[in-house]
Amino acid sequence: MxxxxxxxxxxxxxxxxxxxAIGAQNAFVLRTGLRRTHVLPVVAVCALSDAVLILAGVGGLGTLVDRHPAVLTVARVAGAAFLLGYAVVAARRALRPGAVLTAEDGDAAPARVWPVVATCLALTWLNPHVYLDTVVLLGSVAGTHGDARWWFGGGAVLGSLIWFTGLGYGARLLRPLFARPGAWRVLDAAIALVMVAIAASLLLGL
Structure with missing residues (x-):
């Protein structure tokens, strides 16, 4: 070979x-796919953001990030604050039955695209783990492949594209399960717990 x-x-x-893995970004993409609202922009934002971060890591940015821990500290605080805010929104949806939309209702009242894209960008770029994993760790592993490191990066970019496309568009297969408002309440409660757990891990890591 x-x-x-x-x-x-x-x-x-x-x-x-x-x-x-179960995380803030994946949970958001899953919920977007279930509602079938602005799936393409969300998948594109996630895949393109990952591509930029992966290629930056392969290009050596990981070394710069590793030498300036203050950048990650700021990202941890900002990311934790945003995740806690998003957790509150998800928890309110879970606790208020009237605020929960079924899959069919979600199609009738879609959210505007720019707030959805802005939320997706925040969940992606305010997560310090993305810099540690995608830029530093993946970039370091890519460096072990010498001249073939860009092929390694290309494979990682392809993997990201496959995952987010499959998650965003494959979520519709679960729509029969989410035809009941109760299922949405369970999903939002789980999302809220995931957001709080990630936010706590970010703050405890300071």
Whole structure:
């Protein structure tokens, strides 16, 4: 197997191993996919953001980030504050039955695209773990592949695109389950707990 193909496949597997986990960004993409509102912009924002971060890490930005921990400290505080705010919104949806939309109702009253995109950007770029994992860690592993490191990065970018596309558009397969408001309340309660847990981990890591 050529070194370039081996590096690309390794990057694909490594990228998926980092991104396929329950987190704030994935929870948001899942909920967007279930409601079928602005799925393409959300998937595009996530995939393009990951591509920029991955290529920056492969290009050596991880070393710069690692040498300036103050940047990550600011990101931790800002990210925790945003996640706690989003957790409050999700918790209110879970606790107030009248505020919960079924999958069909969600199609009738879609949110505006720019607030959705802004929330997605915040969940992506205010998460310090994305810099530690995608930029520093992935960039360091890519560096072990020498001249084939860009193939490694390309594989990781492909993995990100596959994951977010599958999560955003594949969520519709769960729509029959979310035809009942109670299912949405459970999902929002779970999202709120995930957001609080991540925010707490960020603050405890200071």
């Amino acid at each position: 050529p070194d370039s193909l081996a590096a690309a496949l390794t990057g694909l597997a490594f990228g998926l191993s980092l991104i396929v």
